[in-house]
Structures are given as structure tokens and as C-alpha cells.
Amino acid sequence: MDLLETTRQAFVLLFSGDPDLWAIIFVSIKVSLTAMLIATPWAIAIGYLLAVSSFRGRTLLIQLNQGLLASPTVVIGLVLYLLLSRQGVFGSLHLLFTRQAMVIGQVIIALPVLVAFTLSAVQSADPRVHETTLSLGASRVKTALTTLSEVRFGVMAAVFSAFGRVVSEIGCSLMVGGNIAGFTRNIPTAIALETSKGEFAEGVALGFVLLALALVVNFSLAFLQGEGGLR
Amino acid sequence: MNEAKARDEPLLAIEAIRKRFGARTVLDLAGLSLHAGGSYALTGDNGAGKTTLLRVIAGLETAEVERARYRGRDVDLLGYPDWLRREVIYVHQHPYLFSTNIRDNISYGLKVRGTARRERQRLVDEAIRWARVEHLLDSPVRKLSAGEKQRVALARARVLQPRLFLLDEPTANLDRESRQQTISLIRDLCDVDGAVLIACHDPEIIQLPGMLRLHLHGGRIEHRWSPLSPRRQQGDSAASDEAGPGLAQGLHWQPVAND
Numbered sequence: 001m002d003l004l005e006t007t008r009q010a011f012v013l014l015f016s017g018d019p020d021l022w023a024i025i026f027v028s029i030k031v032s033l034t035a036m037l038i039a040t041p042w043a044i045a046i047g048y049l050l051a052v053s054s055f056r057g058r059t060l061l062i063q064l065n066q067g068l069l070a071s072p073t074v075v076i077g078l079v080l081y082l083l084l085s086r087q088g089v090f091g092s093l094h095l096l097f098t099r100q101a102m103v104i105g106q107v108i109i110a111l112p113v114l115v116a117f118t119l120s121a122v123q124s125a126d127p128r129v130h131e132t133t134l135s136l137g138a139s140r141v142k143t144a145l146t147t148l149s150e151v152r153f154g155v156m157a158a159v160f161s162a163f164g165r166v167v168s169e170i171g172c173s174l175m176v177g178g179n180i181a182g183f184t185r186n187i188p189t190a191i192a193l194e195t196s197k198g199e200f201a202e203g204v205a206l207g208f209v210l211l212a213l214a215l216v217v218n219f220s221l222a223f224l225q226g227e228g229g230l231r
Numbered sequence: 232m233n234e235a236k237a238r239d240e241p242l243l244a245i246e247a248i249r250k251r252f253g254a255r256t257v258l259d260l261a262g263l264s265l266h267a268g269g270s271y272a273l274t275g276d277n278g279a280g281k282t283t284l285l286r287v288i289a290g291l292e293t294a295e296v297e298r299a300r301y302r303g304r305d306v307d308l309l310g311y312p313d314w315l316r317r318e319v320i321y322v323h324q325h326p327y328l329f330s331t332n333i334r335d336n337i338s339y340g341l342k343v344r345g346t347a348r349r350e351r352q353r354l355v356d357e358a359i360r361w362a363r364v365e366h367l368l369d370s371p372v373r374k375l376s377a378g379e380k381q382r383v384a385l386a387r388a389r390v391l392q393p394r395l396f397l398l399d400e401p402t403a404n405l406d407r408e409s410r411q412q413t414i415s416l417i418r419d420l421c422d423v424d425g426a427v428l429i430a431c432h433d434p435e436i437i438q439l440p441g442m443l444r445l446h447l448h449g450g451r452i453e454h455r456w457s458p459l460s461p462r463r464q465q466g467d468s469a470a471s472d473e474a475g476p477g478l479a480q481g482l483h484w485q486p487v488a489n490d
């Protein structure tokens with residue numbers, strides 16, 4: 001395999017607008033963005049509540065979340081597969097090997113990342129934020145929104161990290177999506193497949209896209225944090 | 232309750248407050264009463280419980296409170312009611328300004344109270360002029376000096392027209408000019424109908440006209456000192472009556488009560 005030649009072919013594929021290739025990219029972005037849109041509001045609310053409340057079982061919940069943070073995506077895929085397969089609890093929903101199943105899997109993968117980062121950001125907020133909003137007469141919801149706004153760079157880091165994790169995960173997408181061409185085949189599953197078939201150019205092209213996505217996300221975060229760092 | 236009776240009642244009267252951290256009692260006060268129109272300087276060594284007292288009254292900290300009455304009405308300082316939040320405002324020693332801009336900071340409390348936009352703008356403009364921060368409106372909040380932040384925080388509090396201001400060491404760690412500007416604003420606050428309770432060491436604040444001194448020692452109010460010159464001595468003979476029985480009668484620095 002000539003690496004230079006493969007890379008050249010990869011760029012040709014990308015810039016010639018190869019429909020199959022762009023369909024794969026479209027599936028990846030659509031599934032991951034949908035999962036993020038679903039997971040983010042809930043996860044931020046959970047992270048905030050875990051940070052500011054005290055109740056029995058709070059520590060256990062935080063530890064459980066930390067545990068989920070490190071759980072392999074293929075295991076999440078396996079559990080979801082068992083739940084969604086015909087004999088599974090949710091088998092009647094016929095969701096296995098659909099984009100919806102991939103979205104559900106990515107929501108489960110994104111949640112603990114978002115919760116953990118939000119929790120940490122809110123915990124690190126200056127305690128005077130809460131006291132000031134309270135003293136100025138803000139409701140609990142307004143206090144929460146103001147606090148989250150004050151730690152917005154931490155919350156953004158949560159969103160970008162979670163997106164980075166879901167867009168690049170392969171285990172769960174492969175298990176519950178099934179890597180069906182034009183339907184559930186996304187960038188990571190396609191890279192694995194094309195490489196195993198010896199089609200390195202397509203694998204490399206998709207690898208570039210994934211890398212570019214990761215870089216854009218990280219540069220955006222660095223830029224925004226840079227702005228915030230001036231505070 | 233009729234109007235006349237309401238006027239006679241202290242703004243805030245607390246029979247007793249106790250606050251312990253483990254075995255250490257940081258506050259053990261009896262018979263605290265603050266009257267509308269009164270200005271009180273809460274003095275005492277570091278750790279005497281000044282900030283704790285302010286924070287308990289502001290509902291930011293819990294304590295054992297025996298019968299608190301606000302304008303003659305029993306209040307629960309632990310389950311701090313929303314209506315009381317609108318009457319009492321606490322300003323930190325180092326105020327926190329939201330990372331928006333000065334105008335948004337000052338209008339924050341008005342927004343959460345649902346004040347109409349036009350009225351809000353008018354009040355905020357007036358507060359900006361009062362705090363003399365017009366020239367800072369384009370500066371990022373993070374670039375403001377400690378004194379400028381303090382002035383914005385005082386404007387943010389004053390714009391809400393609370394009946395009780397609780398200021399925690401407002402001039403601590405300020406340079407001479409900032410201190411003078413802050414003291415000038417505090418003097419204005421003391422001239423409104425609400426009460427002002429200021430935890431401080433600053434002799435210039437303690438000696439402001441009409442300022443009553445409450446000295447905390449070992450968690451108790453050890454002395455109550457009356458002012459050299461009663462509040463609004465010039466042109467308002469009723470001022471000393473407003474300041475409360477036993478507090479504003481004397482004209483010299485001397486202890487008038489030992490609790």
C-alpha cells in the first residue's frame with residue numbers, strides 16, 4: 001500500500017463529490033447531532049441539579065455517572081442490542097438496525113460526559129453567583145440559567161467533548177445500526193469496513209473527515225475558551 | 232395593622248440568633264432591632280460574626296433564630312419567603328458581577344421582578360449616573376477595579392429600592408479614591424427611608440452622621456454606641472426618633488446598652 005497514492009485517491013474521492021461517501025458523512029453528522037440535541041438539555045439539567053442539591057443517594061448517582069463515563073461503547077451497544085432485538089423488552093418497537101437505535105445509543109454515550117462536565121463546571125462556579133442571584137430576587141430557574149451562563153465555557157466543553165465522543169464511536173453504532181449502506185453506515189463503521197475490504201482510499205478519506213470534524217470542534221472550543229480566558 | 236402602628240414597629244426585630252460551627256458559637260445575639268431610616272455600623276474584630284449576622288438576615292445562611300419580625304409580621308428566616316427577598320438586599324465584600332456588562336448587571340434584579348422595559352431603562356440610567364459609572368459602560372466587567380465593582384454592586388442593589396441594605400465591608404481593600412467614592416454612595420444610601428446595616432472597620436463610615444454603632448464581641452452585641460450627631464440633625468428633628476428607642480438618644484460616643 002502506497003500511503004501517498006492512497007491519500008491522493010482519498011482527496012479525489014472527497015472532492016469529486018462521491019455520493020456514497022457523502023451519504024456516510026451525512027449519516028454520521030445527522031445521527032450525532034440529533035443525539036446531542038436530545039441529550040444536552042437533560043444532561044445539563046441533571047448535572048446542574050447534582051451540583052447544587054443535596055439528597056440521599058447523590059454521591060451514588062455521581063459515582064454511577066463516573067462509571068458510565070468510562071464504559072466501553074461496544075458494551076452499551078450490546079445491552080441496547082439485547083433490549084431492542086426481537087426477544088428484547090423493546091423488541092416490538094422494531095428499532096434495531098435503524099438510525100433511531102444509533103441515536104438512542106449515542107444519547108446514552110453522551111449523557112454521562114455531559115453530566116460529568118456540567119457538574120464539574122457548576123461546582124467550580126463562584127458561590128457568590130448563586131448568592132447574588134438569590135439576593136437580587138431571582139427564581140430557582142433564573143438562578144440556574146444565570147449560573148450556567150457564568151460557567152458557559154465549562155458547559156461548552158461538555159458539549160464539544162460529548163460530540164467528539166459520539167461522532168467517533170464505533171462499537172454501539174455497529175451493534176445497533178448494523179452498518180447498512182446508505183442507511184446506518186456512518187464514518188467509523190465505514191472506515192472499519194472499507195479497511196477490512198482493502199479499500200484504503202475510502203477509509204482514509206473518511207478518516208480525514210473525522211479528523212477535520214474533531215479539529216473543528218476542538219479549535220472552536222479553544223477559541224471560545226480563549227475568549228473566556230480573558231475574564 | 233394600621234399605618235400608625237406599622238410606623239412604630241421596628242423594620243426588623245429578632246429576639247435571638249445563635250449560630251454554631253460545631254462546638255464553636257460564632258453568634259449569640261439577643262434583641263436585635265433595626266428601624267426604618269436607621270443606619271447601623273456593625274463593628275467587631277475579624278471572626279466576631281459580622282458577616283454571619285448579615286448573611287443570616289439576608290437568608291444566605293441558616294442559624295437558630297427565635298422570633299423574627301419584619302414590620303410587625305412574623306417571618307421565618309430559615310424558609311426565607313420570596314416577598315422578604317424583595318425587601319432585603321445583601322452586597323458582598325467583594326461583589327460578584329455577572330460576566331455580561333454593567334447595564335445588564337444593574338438591570339438584573341429589575342428584570343427578574345418583571346419591571347417594564349422602559350421603566351427599567353429609566354431606573355438603570357439613573358442608577359448608572361448615581362454610581363458615577365457612565366464612563367465605564369463600554370468596559371468589560373472583568374476589567375473593572377474593586378472600587379468600580381463595588382459601586383456597580385451598590386447601584387444594582389439600590390435600583391431595587393429595598394427597605395434593608397446589608398453591606399459587608401464595602402470599603403475594605405479599596406484605594407483612597409475608590410474608598411471616598413464608595414463612602415459618598417453609602418452616605419446617599421443612608422439618606423433614604425430604608426435601613427442600612429454595614430459590617431465595617433472603616434472609621435469614616437462609623438462616623439457618618441446619624442450612624443449607630445453595634446459592636447460585636449464574642450458573638451454578642453457588646454456595646455451600642457450612639458452617634459455624635461443624630462441622623463439628619465440639620466432639618467429633620469424626627470430622625471432620632473426613627474432610629475429606635477435607646478439607640479439614638481445620646482449625642483456622645485458612649486455605650487448606651489450592654490446586652
